[in-house]
Amino acid sequence: MDCKDFIENVFAICDKRKFFIAEENKRKYVLNNVSQQRICKIKIDKGIIQDMNKNKCDYAFLVCAQKQLILVELKGTNFLHAVQQIISTIDLFAAKIRGESISARIVLSKVDVPRLKNNPKFLKLKKIIKSRNGDFKYASRLLEDTI
Numbered sequence: 001m002d003c004k005d006f007i008e009n010v011f012a013i014c015d016k017r018k019f020f021i022a023e024e025n026k027r028k029y030v031l032n033n034v035s036q037q038r039i040c041k042i043k044i045d046k047g048i049i050q051d052m053n054k055n056k057c058d059y060a061f062l063v064c065a066q067k068q069l070i071l072v073e074l075k076g077t078n079f080l081h082a083v084q085q086i087i088s089t090i091d092l093f094a095a096k097i098r099g100e101s102i103s104a105r106i107v108l109s110k111v112d113v114p115r116l117k118n119n120p121k122f123l124k125l126k127k128i129i130k131s132r133n134g135d136f137k138y139a140s141r142l143l144e145d146t147i
Contacts, residue, residue: 001096003064006040011047014040014064022059027074027107031061032146038064039147044071044089055088062100063147068134069100070145074107079138082106083121090128103134111140 006012013020020031020041033039040062042048049056061070071089075082086104090097104125116122129136137143 001062001069001093001100003038003040003062006042006062009048011043012040014038020061022072022074024058024074025109026141027109028142029059029072029074029105029107030142030144031070032144035147037066037147040064049092054092055085056092057085057089067100068103069097070103070105072105072107077108077110079106079108080119080121082108083125087121087125087128100132101134102129102132104129104136105143106138107143108138108140111138
């Protein structure tokens with residue numbers, strides 16, 4: 001993905017603001033941009049992907065200079081469905097995601113995480129994230145990152 005692809009996209013905001021927020025139903029992800037880098041906040045679900053039959057996450061944040069992609073899912077309590085939505089989004093954009101590192105964020109309304117140690121979906125996501133030099137985080141109601 002390239003920031004140039006999203007500069008004039010109606011479903012993206014690309015600039016150097018101090019913080020970017022994705023929120024829905026009392027769940028919030030905040031990306032604090034203390035380094036004032038150019039970032040594109042991209043609405044995925046009901047945004048650049050309108051197809052209701054496709055699993056996809058809610059937002060993506062592309063840190064342009066670092067070629068870092070952060071996929072965000074704001075979810076009720078179904079942690080494993082959120083994991084699947086992020087995996088599906090990676091699959092949907094596989095051809096466009098070139099050198100970017102990929103990180104995943106899940107913000108739940110209530111943390112009710114099942115045993116994950118051997119869950120195939122979770123292990124698949126961890127493997128993808130690790131191979132792309134990213135990281136994975138989840139939290140209840142609010143999750144913040146700083147770049």
